[in-house]
Amino acid sequence: MSDLLSLCDRLVAQAQPGEQVEVVAVHERETEVRAYEGQVESLTAAESQGVGVRVIRDGCQGFASAGTLDLAILDETLAEARENLAFATPDEFCALATPDALDPAVLDIYRQELVDFPVETKVALALELERRTREGDPRIIGVESADYSDSVTQTAVATTTGIRTTAAETGCFLSAYSLAEENGDTQAGFGFSVGRQPSDLEVSQAATDAVERSTRMLGAVKPPSGRMMVVLDPWVSAQFLGIVGGTLSGEAVQKGRSLFAERLGDQVAASNLTLIDDPTNPAAFTATATDGEGLATRRNVLMQDGRLEKFVHNSYTARRAGTASTGSAVRGYASTPGVGVQAVSVQPGQLSPDALIAGIIDGLLVQGVSGLHSGVNPVSGDFSTGAEGLRIRNGELAEPVREFTIASTLQKMLLEVTAVGDDLVWLPMKAAGVTLVIAELTVSGA
Amino acid sequence: MSTQHDARPLLDPALLQETIETALQSGATFAEVFVEDKRSTSAVLDDSKIEELTSGRRRGAGIRVILGETTGFAHTADLSPEGLQTAARAAAAAAQSAGNSNKSVAFASDGSMPAPVAAVMPDQVSGSQKVALLQKADQAARGFQAAITQVSAHYADSRRRIQIANSEGLLAGDDQVRTLFAVSCVAQGDLGRQTGRQSMGHTVGFEIFDSVDVESMALQAAQRAYTKLSAVPAPSGEMPVVVGPGGGGVLFHEACGHGLEADIIAKSASVFAGRRGEMVANPMVTLVDDGTMAGEWGRYGVDDEGHLAQRNVLIENGVLTDYMWDYLRATKEGRPCSGNGRRESYQHLPMVRMTNTFLEPGPDDPAEIIASTDHGVYVAQLGGGQVNTVTGDFVFGMTEAYLIENGELTSPIRDGNLIGNGPQTLQDIDAIAGDFAMGSPGTCGKDGQGVPVGDGTPTLRVARLTVGGTAA
Numbered sequence: 071m072s073d074l075l076s077l078c079d080r081l082v083a084q085a086q087p088g089e090q091v092e093v094v095a096v097h098e099r100e101t102e103v104r105a106y107e108g109q110v111e112s113l114t115a116a117e118s119q120g121v122g123v124r125v126i127r128d129g130c131q132g133f134a135s136a137g138t139l140d141l142a143i144l145d146e147t148l149a150e151a152r153e154n155l156a157f158a159t160p161d162e163f164c165a166l167a168t169p170d171a172l173d174p175a176v177l178d179i180y181r182q183e184l185v186d187f188p189v190e191t192k193v194a195l196a197l198e199l200e201r202r203t204r205e206g207d208p209r210i211i212g213v214e215s216a217d218y219s220d221s222v223t224q225t226a227v228a229t230t231t232g233i234r235t236t237a238a239e240t241g242c243f244l245s246a247y248s249l250a251e252e253n254g255d256t257q258a259g260f261g262f263s264v265g266r267q268p269s270d271l272e273v274s275q276a277a278t279d280a281v282e283r284s285t286r287m288l289g290a291v292k293p294p295s296g297r298m299m300v301v302l303d304p305w306v307s308a309q310f311l312g313i314v315g316g317t318l319s320g321e322a323v324q325k326g327r328s329l330f331a332e333r334l335g336d337q338v339a340a341s342n343l344t345l346i347d348d349p350t351n352p353a354a355f356t357a358t359a360t361d362g363e364g365l366a367t368r369r370n371v372l373m374q375d376g377r378l379e380k381f382v383h384n385s386y387t388a389r390r391a392g393t394a395s396t397g398s399a400v401r402g403y404a405s406t407p408g409v410g411v412q413a414v415s416v417q418p419g420q421l422s423p424d425a426l427i428a429g430i431i432d433g434l435l436v437q438g439v440s441g442l443h444s445g446v447n448p449v450s451g452d453f454s455t456g457a458e459g460l461r462i463r464n465g466e467l468a469e470p471v472r473e474f475t476i477a478s479t480l481q482k483m484l485l486e487v488t489a490v491g492d493d494l495v496w497l498p499m500k501a502a503g504v505t506l507v508i509a510e511l512t513v514s515g516a
Numbered sequence: 517m518s519t520q521h522d523a524r525p526l527l528d529p530a531l532l533q534e535t536i537e538t539a540l541q542s543g544a545t546f547a548e549v550f551v552e553d554k555r556s557t558s559a560v561l562d563d564s565k566i567e568e569l570t571s572g573r574r575r576g577a578g579i580r581v582i583l584g585e586t587t588g589f590a591h592t593a594d595l596s597p598e599g600l601q602t603a604a605r606a607a608a609a610a611a612q613s614a615g616n617s618n619k620s621v622a623f624a625s626d627g628s629m630p631a632p633v634a635a636v637m638p639d640q641v642s643g644s645q646k647v648a649l650l651q652k653a654d655q656a657a658r659g660f661q662a663a664i665t666q667v668s669a670h671y672a673d674s675r676r677r678i679q680i681a682n683s684e685g686l687l688a689g690d691d692q693v694r695t696l697f698a699v700s701c702v703a704q705g706d707l708g709r710q711t712g713r714q715s716m717g718h719t720v721g722f723e724i725f726d727s728v729d730v731e732s733m734a735l736q737a738a739q740r741a742y743t744k745l746s747a748v749p750a751p752s753g754e755m756p757v758v759v760g761p762g763g764g765g766v767l768f769h770e771a772c773g774h775g776l777e778a779d780i781i782a783k784s785a786s787v788f789a790g791r792r793g794e795m796v797a798n799p800m801v802t803l804v805d806d807g808t809m810a811g812e813w814g815r816y817g818v819d820d821e822g823h824l825a826q827r828n829v830l831i832e833n834g835v836l837t838d839y840m841w842d843y844l845r846a847t848k849e850g851r852p853c854s855g856n857g858r859r860e861s862y863q864h865l866p867m868v869r870m871t872n873t874f875l876e877p878g879p880d881d882p883a884e885i886i887a888s889t890d891h892g893v894y895v896a897q898l899g900g901g902q903v904n905t906v907t908g909d910f911v912f913g914m915t916e917a918y919l920i921e922n923g924e925l926t927s928p929i930r931d932g933n934l935i936g937n938g939p940q941t942l943q944d945i946d947a948i949a950g951d952f953a954m955g956s957p958g959t960c961g962k963d964g965q966g967v968p969v970g971d972g973t974p975t976l977r978v979a980r981l982t983v984g985g986t987a988a
Contacts, residue, residue, distance in 0.1 A: 106585075106783070109584075109585045109586060110585075110586045111585065111586065111587065112586065112587040112588070112589060112865060113586065113587070113588050113589070113610040113611070114588075114589040114590070114610065114865065115588075115589070115590045115606050115607075115609075115610050116589075116590065116591050116863060117591075117592065118591070118593065118863055119593065131567070131568050132568065132569065132570075133568050133569075133570040133571075134570060134571045134572065135570070135571075135572045135573075136572070136573045136574075137572075137573065137574040137575065137576065137593055138575065138576075138593045139593075140593075140594075143573070147573075150571050151571075153643070154568065154569040154570060154571060154643065155568075155569075156643070157559070157566060157569040157643040157644060157646075157647045158565075158566050158567065158568055158569065159564075159565040159566040159567075161565055189610075211784070212783060212784055212785070214783050214785045214906075247785075249783075249784065249785060249906060256784075256787075256906050256907065257906065257907060258785070258904060258906035258907070290907075292982075295752050295753040295754075295982075324563075325562060325563050325666055325668075326665050326666045326702055326704065326709070327666060327702055327709075329708070329709065404572050405570070406567075406568055406570065440902040440903075440904065440909075440910075440911050441900070441901060441902045441911035441912065441913060441933045441935075443899075443900050443902075443913075444898075444899035444900035444901055444902070444911070444912060444913025444915075444933060445899075445911065445913050445931075445932065445933035445984070447711060447931045449702055449709050449710070449711045450708055450709055450710050450711065450744075450930070450931065451708070452930045452931045452932065453932075454750070454931070454932030454933040454984040454985060454986075455911070455933055455984075456902065456909065456910075456911035456933060456935045456984075458909075472907060472909055473907075473909045473935055473936070473937055473982065474935065474982065474984075475752075475911070475932070475933050475934075475935050475982065475984025476984075477750075477752070477932055477933075477984050477985055477986045478986060479986075512752050512984075512985070512986040513752075514752040514753055514935070514982050514983060514984040514985065515753075515982060516753075516754060516982075
């Protein structure tokens, strides 16, 4: 890791008078094992690295990246970034981040156990997951994929403005996609388990979830169209919360692309909704102590009791808004820092999902959505996504339903959250999920 | 502009040969080296400013070893003999072999690289020329209407050179140039904000801008956003859906394209498994996947396993004729590859992917198709889509659409998704016109890998699809 930082230092030292230079370097080691029908279908052992160089002079920014840490190519990359800045429009707010008073949180997200974990044991985990899923129910006719994957990532950022930070994290992941069949009808379902080290993983949980999600969809029919009370399960709510978080980026606001621009201080969601972005929470899959510009991340309350409190900023959007960075620069090594939430969650409620469902006479539980990328317009707020799930009748889960859409606007949905479950769970994405009850969405089916 | 074509292989065939032989030493039945050298530039204008011109490069090799049912894979950015040997041993170890052997490999070609299909290579064009296109687009869109409050424009080009060698003696290469341009607009009205987008992408160089006018692209994007300011909520429920020329490719990509990929078929995870030779669509439907279509976004010379791109008829007059194949699946079936083995980069294993997927023109008149539709939706531009291949249920987004009332296009409608079931939708196609057009360039995602794809259709009608709006 100190190697990565010294490599960044070496390039930063080449800054010419009047230039700001930022170098971000990443090194990642990944393993992925896929099991199929009792055998290893594929095993990938991968090592990748890259560097991104940003040069700013007179308010113009140039950037170049390379997928290597080869010293000769790094020098060329710096030269390219320098050439590229000549084409940018000067911008008085364009500058690198400068160190602020906050020290990065100490997060326990790098585990030696994973680094030392033998590949044979990874293979065994994938095979066990495949076997348990296959044997989980007589109606399971196949396991399309059963994967173990892990990564060990190290990052360094150094700048001429005095930022020098490093970060390291480990993560591992089990996922299974099962196929269930009954009376000529086939349905698919998935299950997963995530952790920082292999001993965090729960094979049986992943297998059981995949089996349950596929078998309970057997015999699904298309529901009638109409307006209905809808329960979003954690897997689904997390995806929506991630999108809502995206609309609160300072960049979207400044460029007139956020549906929440000019709404600070307004009641934009139901009073039971408190939305927090906190990358310093080690439980978050995307936890990180430093952001894409090397500043310390921090806990940002975006909505308090439904009231819009804050937009997130990187150093550029903060400068432009006359405020301070919220430590929300997001990027890979191959791009300049954007702005975004990094680990979004809501304050959980008091009731369990079962208790929430017990209170619903006629409704719908949505366990999966599709087409989010084409069905949600984060500028207008209109959304409409494909969905599958189960009907709720008289407080109990009833028949499975599929091939329908749920639609509303993000604005309306947030105001119509009638209950938040107590089942907050961090998922392999930049958001946690929790059971949410929405008073009314339009269901389009038969 | 004439530059001497450099036919030298990316890596010396002798080095490739040694690497493959090392990978085979563990007793593997197949070994392959995939070498990639990709350079790209991208320029973004947003908020009336050129935010940045960026450049990137990626260079490395992926080594695949197959032993029995197991594939081992390793990749490296270090293309030195030592770096390649290390990766070859890692891939072989990953295949978990026990035996050992000494196989030798002889290539059937000298590995010379083909010439790129581009008249003006991206690196021959100055940054200021690329940036000037963005400014032209920005000015055109902002000049359209005061309601256009934000414009972003994106230019991107790439040159991807690949070389593939395998233990069966294959040695092939390709030089792929791509150029893309896109404009997005935001319009602000009394009822909120709306968006409009227009994009184009081709497998050629900068000469594309001799025939593509970025100002008219900008005006189309602005028009889309502006029109939607008066859009009504989309209807909800089942109804006839007419899709305009070029718009419907995504529909076929999702409704059946993915379900015809041999890797999904082999795992019985497709509703189209075991249905070759069956009538799966209205007899008007002939669906083709063609990696050779000159200039189109999904075009290439050879796929990422070194096999020639080809034209594959998937559905002919309604009958399912064939699936799409990569090396692994074709070998298991003892049949030739279909040129559909693709990967995002040297860091990825290849799998079965589409190229340019399109519906052949039909006999109907586009105006007549709309006029004969009593009540429904006309989709002029589609967004992305997604499919569950197991059930065949698929969605796709509409980003420009109108109500059809009494055979006429009336109000624009707000963005939303449509949902249908692939096999059912293929049967429900009841009109296809002759006005074929290719659609927008797309990136198809599968198993975490994105690859460029194209699609196209003439105007067509599906008798019944579920429109996922909010209007009662």
